[in-house]
Amino acid sequence: MADQTRRSLPIIDHARGKRSPVTCRLKCADACLGPECNTSGNPEFRSLASAALSRRALLGLGAAGAFTLVAAGAMKPAPAQAAAFGVAGDLAATRTAAASRLPFEPITPVSHLVDEFTVPAGYRWEALVRWGDPIFPDAPAFDLHNQSAAAQARQFGYNNDYLDVIADRGGLTGVLVTNHEYVNPGIMFPPSSDPAELRRRSEIYKVAQGMTVVEVARDRIGGPWRIVTGGARNRRITVESEFAFTGPASGSALLQTAGDPSGTVVHGTLGNCAGGTTPWGTVLSGEENFNGYFRAAPDTVARKRYGFADTATSTGWETWDPRFDGSAPGYENEGNRFGYIVEIDPQDPESTPVKHTAMGRFKHEGANVRIAEDGRAVAYMGDDERGDYLYKFVSKHKFNPKDNPGARKQNRRLLSEGDLFVARFSGNSPAAEIDGTGKLPSDGAFDGSGEWIALTRKGASAVAGMSIEEVLVNTRLAADLVGATKMDRCEDVEPHPTSGRVYVACTNNTQRGTAGRPPVDEPNPRATNRDGHVIELTELRGQSGERFAWSILLLCGDPASITQTYFAGYPKEQVSPISCPDNVAFDTEGNLWISTDGQPSAIRKNDGLFKVPLEGPERGHVQQFLSVPRDAETCGPVIRAEEGVVFVAVQHPGEEGSFAAPTSLFPDYGSQAPGAVAAPRPSVVQVWRG
Numbered sequence: 001m002a003d004q005t006r007r008s009l010p011i012i013d014h015a016r017g018k019r020s021p022v023t024c025r026l027k028c029a030d031a032c033l034g035p036e037c038n039t040s041g042n043p044e045f046r047s048l049a050s051a052a053l054s055r056r057a058l059l060g061l062g063a064a065g066a067f068t069l070v071a072a073g074a075m076k077p078a079p080a081q082a083a084a085f086g087v088a089g090d091l092a093a094t095r096t097a098a099a100s101r102l103p104f105e106p107i108t109p110v111s112h113l114v115d116e117f118t119v120p121a122g123y124r125w126e127a128l129v130r131w132g133d134p135i136f137p138d139a140p141a142f143d144l145h146n147q148s149a150a151a152q153a154r155q156f157g158y159n160n161d162y163l164d165v166i167a168d169r170g171g172l173t174g175v176l177v178t179n180h181e182y183v184n185p186g187i188m189f190p191p192s193s194d195p196a197e198l199r200r201r202s203e204i205y206k207v208a209q210g211m212t213v214v215e216v217a218r219d220r221i222g223g224p225w226r227i228v229t230g231g232a233r234n235r236r237i238t239v240e241s242e243f244a245f246t247g248p249a250s251g252s253a254l255l256q257t258a259g260d261p262s263g264t265v266v267h268g269t270l271g272n273c274a275g276g277t278t279p280w281g282t283v284l285s286g287e288e289n290f291n292g293y294f295r296a297a298p299d300t301v302a303r304k305r306y307g308f309a310d311t312a313t314s315t316g317w318e319t320w321d322p323r324f325d326g327s328a329p330g331y332e333n334e335g336n337r338f339g340y341i342v343e344i345d346p347q348d349p350e351s352t353p354v355k356h357t358a359m360g361r362f363k364h365e366g367a368n369v370r371i372a373e374d375g376r377a378v379a380y381m382g383d384d385e386r387g388d389y390l391y392k393f394v395s396k397h398k399f400n401p402k403d404n405p406g407a408r409k410q411n412r413r414l415l416s417e418g419d420l421f422v423a424r425f426s427g428n429s430p431a432a433e434i435d436g437t438g439k440l441p442s443d444g445a446f447d448g449s450g451e452w453i454a455l456t457r458k459g460a461s462a463v464a465g466m467s468i469e470e471v472l473v474n475t476r477l478a479a480d481l482v483g484a485t486k487m488d489r490c491e492d493v494e495p496h497p498t499s500g501r502v503y504v505a506c507t508n509n510t511q512r513g514t515a516g517r518p519p520v521d522e523p524n525p526r527a528t529n530r531d532g533h534v535i536e537l538t539e540l541r542g543q544s545g546e547r548f549a550w551s552i553l554l555l556c557g558d559p560a561s562i563t564q565t566y567f568a569g570y571p572k573e574q575v576s577p578i579s580c581p582d583n584v585a586f587d588t589e590g591n592l593w594i595s596t597d598g599q600p601s602a603i604r605k606n607d608g609l610f611k612v613p614l615e616g617p618e619r620g621h622v623q624q625f626l627s628v629p630r631d632a633e634t635c636g637p638v639i640r641a642e643e644g645v646v647f648v649a650v651q652h653p654g655e656e657g658s659f660a661a662p663t664s665l666f667p668d669y670g671s672q673a674p675g676a677v678a679a680p681r682p683s684v685v686q687v688w689r690g
Contacts (some may be wrong), residue, residue, distance in 0.1 A: 008320050016035040022655050023633075026256055026314050027181055037307050040389040040480035051613045100589060102641040102689075106576050107622040109608070112600035115630040115664045117650070117685065119489060124690050125626075127667040127683040128154050128216070128647070129176070129227050133675065135214045137230040145675050147188070149203040150483045154234055158208040159682045160649040162275035162285060162583075163636035165216060165225065166346060173217045175346045176225075177283045178636065178649060178684060179272035180209045185314065187680060202316045206239040210269055211285060213237075213346045222643040229257060235349040243342065247358035247417040248459060252469040254632070255357075257336055258330025259323065266337040266355065267323075267493050272493050273384070274366030274583055274636070279377070279399060280411035282343050286364030287355075288384055290338035293317065296326025302474045306362075307385070336473050343415060350499060356415045359393045360455070360475035370495040371399045372543035377414045380502055382490025386509040387518050388476065390423040390493065392452060394544045396459075417459065420472070421452035422484040427522025430455035436513050436520040436527035438555055438564030446525050446566075447551035451536070453482045454546075465499045485517045488529050492583040496590070496614075503553070503592060505581040508559060508602070509530040523550065526564070530602050531557035531579040536596070554612070554620070559604045568620025575626035577604045578610050580631070587641035590614060593625075595634035595648065607634045609648055626687060629666040629680075631655040644689040654680030 104120035119125050129135075130157045132142030139154030157180030167174035183205045192198060215231025218224060221280075241344040241389065249255060250412065255263035273288035291307040298304040308326065312318070322328035327334060339357040341364055362383040369379045375398035381391045396417040400407040427448040429441035454462040455478050461468045463478045471478040488509035495502045506524070511517045513527030520527050522628065523535060534554040534560050540547040555566035558577035567575050580598030587593065592612040599605045608627040613619055628634050628650050635649035654664030657680070667683045668676035 002344055006523060014468060022184070022186070023652060026184055026655075037385055038476070038480070046479075080297065081131075100641065101644055102587065102589075102639070102646070104623075104625060107608075107625070107627060109577060109603075109605040109624060110471045110627040111606050112606055113630065114606065115654075115666060116606075116627070117629050117666060118167055118606075118627040119687050120625060122206075122689060123687050125685055125687045126224065127681075128225055128686045129214065129416055130667060130675070130683040131158050131160075131208075131681040132677075134229055135212065135227065135231075135234050136650055137234070139229075142675055142677065148203055149200075149207050152204050153207040153238065154589060156214070157212055157236065157238075158188070159651050160212075160684055161273050161635045163638060163647060163649045163684055164275075164277045164283065165640075165647055166281070166636055167671070169540050172219070172229075173215065174225075175213055175231075176216050176684065177213050177277075177344075179211055179275060179285050179601075181272055181288070181651065183208050183315070184652060184655060187654055187657055189664060198316060199320060200499050202320070205315045206268075207236070207315070209239055210241065211272060211342075211344065213236040213344075213349065217553060222645060222688065225269055229234040233347060236344075237269065237344065237353060239270060241269070242352060243269065244266055244352050244354050245337075246354050246356050246413075248417075248456075249357035249469045249470065249652055252473065254333060254469055254473045255627075257323075257333050257337070259334075260337075265492050265650055267344050268338075269353070269355075270338050271363075272342070273364070276366055276368035276379075276494070278343075278369045278411075279371055280414070281347065282345050282409060282412060284367045284369070284379075284415075284552070284669045285342040285344070286366040286381070287339050287342060288363045288365060290363070291335065293338075294324050294326055294335045296335055302477060303335070305474070305476050305480075306335070306339070306361070307622060308454065313399060336361070339363065339378070341415070343412070345412070354416075357472045358416055358418055358420065358456070360420050360471075361473050362388065362475050364389075365491040365493070367393075367495040370497075370500065370543055371495045374542065374544055375399055376418075376544050378495075378543045379409075379415065380493040380495060382493045383476070384489055384491050384502065384507070386511060387486040388490070389479050390490045390504060390644055391475075391479075392421050392423075394421070395496065399531070419457050420455045420475070421546070422454055422479040422482065423450055423548075424483060425485040425521070425523040429522055434520055434522050434525050436525070438526040438566070440566065441522075445551050446555070447520050447549070448522055450485075450548045450550055452546040452548070453484060455479065455482065475648055483522060485521070488512055488524045488532065493587070494584050496592075497586055498590060499614075500543055501536055502548075503584050504535040505584050505594065506533050506535060507582055508598065523552070525552070526555070530560065531555075532581050532598075534581050534584070534592075549576050552607075554578070554581070554622070558605075561603070567622055570618070570620030570622075575604065575620075575622040577603055578608075578622050578624070579605075580607075583635055583637060585637045585639050587639040589641050591639075591641075593637050593639050594622075595637045597633040597635070600631065606630065606631060609634050609637055609646070629653045630664045631657070631680075632664065632666065645679040648685050648687075650685055 160178040163178040213235040215228035216225040271289040275285040296308040296311040319326040321363040339361040344353040345351040365384045377395040379393040395414040433441035534552040557565040559572040579602040582597040583595040596607045632653040638647040653666040657663035664680040
């Protein structure tokens, strides 16, 4: 499938902002059209500037930390940060890198009207697993016209987002783990107004979401994988699967319902977006836009802050399942039981997955873990809503690096206890130089310092007037009270595997700087920020410390049409245009990879996957590697440069079409191969050299 013919299908108008109106409705319940969830009176960036640390003060405060970092051989800051804070760094030095194992010529951006999966010359692609593919021996073959809940529970789910391929020793077998974020009834089924049929379909929606674990195998390192139907580790996790709560809020009255008076057990996981694989081999998944699954009046401060609404949902569950009706007696707290980081063990299909209350409740894009210099686990997380915050969690206990059952059991408890922090950013440029256009200030960089503000410490609340349970269940309210910085939708947040620097994808915020919305500031310097940006953050006192330096690595957009873009100083006329950064990943050569979600609405190009070197003269050179089909989003990139293999999740292809008139035929494109269907099917795609 390397050289698909371009397929131009009927034009359908795109919506304002980042996404199509269909995606907005189904994925985030029209969050961008509703009132601002964060109407807190927490201090705005400029009012905090007078209290912010000066460069000289930061140098004095951070000198011991800087020495520790260098002496320990830990992460070193990017050039702008090294210059600003006097911390030793070597990234500015030009060095000769070894030849890449994943060489490619950047592709030409593909029009948003073209239904094609495009890869560079010399590469091939194929769908590794598609919506509806059987993953158990007793699962029927996918039949678009005869779907059932029983069949879908044994088949690959819908709208896959986060993914990882975890190889076993030897490298020829392993498991693929992925999230299934939401469903699109309009392209899964033909129109219907029959109540019985709509109820039947809504039961299918419950098992089409959640997560999938499926075994994979291949014949050689670097070759294509195949799924193993009936693998011993194969598993579907759905909206009805049982989860256990962990952490200080487990058992809280805020989590108790008529179905679970103990407040310790919950059925299902919802809106699962990005995630991460932990150093101890488990997989984390973020529950993101969970509020849209509930019909609940925003009759409390907390419900309003989390975006609940008294409107019909796209799944219709509230019409027959009291869990999703916020007015049902005994189920008022059900919405409090979603919005957490979920942890599963992909090696044990009988294990009970957990939701970690210690990591807070908000619209988690995902969580990614790095082991700090002191041995503790540090998880970075973004709250994906305009005007919300960047968080990190530091475990109480230390990681056990041994590979034995006792160590694995110990490590699986690391995220159950610890301290939760939220970020406050400060800039170092005069306020007048941050004018909303994206023009660089006189010092040549959007950069500054920051602090991690504690929300919990040593198992207790660090927020005056809130109990530990209240902080962890209503985390947004707690962060409001301590004056965290309102960000332009922090999505994926990942620490670099070797340098330790943290990369924050701020996907966009088209309402930044408009009337009644947060004003521009140095970490969010563009008004009506349609294209988003990427922040590079350096911890100054180790990964578990509470001070950081930051700078904007990329101010995204198409340089041909947008004057104020920035690519870490790289000549902008030589980069691939990129907009709406979503997920980030790294290859073994140290490069950053970015997948996008929203380019069709922003720059009229299909979303894609982009490589960005972080060191030497190529730093900031954005290069597009692949492009996904029409209406689709690029998710969950996995880069195996040492093997010449890349994986991406292709979510919501053909989102703007209908069952009768699809706008995409990905991935089958009329093929007569077994299981092929003339309809768009979310899929995991593998790309390899050959």
